[in-house]
Amino acid sequence: xxxxxxxxxxxxxxxxxxxxxxxxxxxxxxxxxxxxxxxxxxxxxxxxxxxxxxxxxxxxxxxxxxxxxxxxxxxxxxxxxxxxxxxxxxxxxxxxxxxxxxxxxxxxxxxxxxxxxxxxxxxxxxxxxxxxxxxxxxxxxxxxxxxxxxxxxxxxxxxxxxxxxxxxxxxxxxxxxxxxxxxxxxxxxxxxxxxxxxxxxxxxxxxxxxxxxxxxxxxxxxxxxxxxxxxxxxxxxxxxxxxxxxxxxxxxxxxxxxxxxxxxxxxxxxxxxxxxxxxxxxxxxxxxxxxxxxxxxxxxxxxxxxxxxxxxxxxxxxxxxxxxxxxxxxxxxxxxxxxxxxxxxxxxxxxxxxxxxxxxxxxxxxxxxxxxxxxxxxxxxxxxxxxxxxxxxxxxxxxxxxxxxxxxxxxxxxxxxxxxxxxxxxxxxxxxxxxxxxxxxxxxxxxxxxxxxxxxxx
Numbered sequence: 001x002x003x004x005x006x007x008x009x010x011x012x013x014x015x016x017x018x019x020x021x022x023x024x025x026x027x028x029x030x031x032x033x034x035x036x037x038x039x040x041x042x043x044x045x046x047x048x049x050x051x052x053x054x055x056x057x058x059x060x061x062x063x064x065x066x067x068x069x070x071x072x073x074x075x076x077x078x079x080x081x082x083x084x085x086x087x088x089x090x091x092x093x094x095x096x097x098x099x100x101x102x103x104x105x106x107x108x109x110x111x112x113x114x115x116x117x118x119x120x121x122x123x124x125x126x127x128x129x130x131x132x133x134x135x136x137x138x139x140x141x142x143x144x145x146x147x148x149x150x151x152x153x154x155x156x157x158x159x160x161x162x163x164x165x166x167x168x169x170x171x172x173x174x175x176x177x178x179x180x181x182x183x184x185x186x187x188x189x190x191x192x193x194x195x196x197x198x199x200x201x202x203x204x205x206x207x208x209x210x211x212x213x214x215x216x217x218x219x220x221x222x223x224x225x226x227x228x229x230x231x232x233x234x235x236x237x238x239x240x241x242x243x244x245x246x247x248x249x250x251x252x253x254x255x256x257x258x259x260x261x262x263x264x265x266x267x268x269x270x271x272x273x274x275x276x277x278x279x280x281x282x283x284x285x286x287x288x289x290x291x292x293x294x295x296x297x298x299x300x301x302x303x304x305x306x307x308x309x310x311x312x313x314x315x316x317x318x319x320x321x322x323x324x325x326x327x328x329x330x331x332x333x334x335x336x337x338x339x340x341x342x343x344x345x346x347x348x349x350x351x352x353x354x355x356x357x358x359x360x361x362x363x364x365x366x367x368x369x370x371x372x373x374x375x376x377x378x379x380x381x382x383x384x385x386x387x388x389x390x391x392x393x394x395x396x397x398x399x400x401x402x403x404x405x406x407x408x409x410x411x412x413x414x415x416x417x418x419x420x421x422x423x424x425x426x427x428x429x430x431x432x433x434x435x436x437x438x439x440x441x442x443x444x445x446x447x448x449x450x451x452x453x454x455x456x457x458x
């Protein structure tokens with residue numbers, strides 16, 4: 001894994017030389033730019049992890065340059081401003097534009113090193129928080145003592161030590177992202193970024209922009225591949241990738257370089273790709289929906305995540321984990337499962353796999369009382385009632401297939417919307433469906449997310 005890359009922008013050669021020597025001794029990679037023009041070019045050539053920016057420079061001052069980089073939102077990497085003639089007004093303006101901190105010259109090296117370290121740690125935390133807002137699973141390690149999960153962890157740990165692409169397959173809800181995070185965590189890149197991209201959610205009008213970034217009139221926007229430099233990029237639902245984007249991705253992987261949208265010169269990258277799909281890519285290749293050359297490039301070391309029903313001995317460990325998780329992280333009341341409930345959970349088929357189990361535990365904690373969770377309560381939460389002679393075993397079994405499916409979908413989506421306070425974007429991320437498709441589905445089923453949102457806020 002490459003070390004964090006710091007860009008120093010200062011027109012004083014002595015200061016640049018001193019900072020370069022000190023920061024390289026601390027293990028950082030350093031680039032130097034003596035003016036704004038060179039700084040723009042250095043940033044265009046390679047995305048820095050942090051920028052040390054002098055305010056007073058002969059051509060364009062640091063505040064103007066910061067304003068340029070933060071146009072349209074916060075600057076995309078931490079910036080530490082430096083000045084020997086700073087004022088309170090200047091410091092306030094720099095902070096407003098997104099600078100992480102403001103350090104006065106002559107520089108205190110001890111303070112500078114502490115500030116640099118904290119700025120990099122803050123950037124890591126911001127990435128994690130963005131991931132959590134997108135509904136990223138709280139699990140860091142794959143849970144389970146079954147033979148299948150022991151082998152999965154062993155294989156993933158062994159693969160993690162190599163630079164090769166990782167290809168993860170498995171049904172929806174089995175925990176493919178947990179495995180991806182585990183591979184990253186066990187690899188030499190563990191200290192680098194772990195960036196997740198939901199391929200199905202890429203903007204249809206320009207899917208390449210989010211992955212490869214953009215470049216226009218000297219202004220650069222870094223895509224996910226550059227944001228993951230030195231770390232890992234997890235591509236969810238790779239089978240949904242546009243054919244043109246597939247070609248561009250293959251070129252980037254083969255050349256370890258990318259061309260931004262609108263760019264003229266390639267940019268070197270050092271990224272491990274971890275791709276995942278619930279679909280059969282070989283079938284997609286045969287149907288002409290997925291490039292065979294990209295498939296063969298990805299399918300070097302495949303990992304298949306087993307169905308939850310095929311490792312029933314792990315169900316109790318998972319339910320225990322989520323009981324603790326929701327109690328600690330969401331403040332839900334503590335509950336426990338009765339012996340009968342545990343047996344019921346082990347016997348259940350889990351068509352939605354680990355995601356369904358997680359949602360069930362959350363539902364039981366939100367809607368249940370202080371008593372033990374019984375088998376009957378689980379049946380009720382799952383929409384299952386005891387079978388009597390001549391009766392349908394589950395509500396809706398006596399309906400035509402289309403009506404039964406619509407009945408289930410309506411109940412399922414209403415539950416998800418209530419659980420996430422009417423947020424369509426969060427529901428789309430949780431259940432693995434593209435947002436515009438979800439909106440169409442809600443309309444067809446007569447579900448009004450605004451109404452649910454209003455009722456959740458009462």
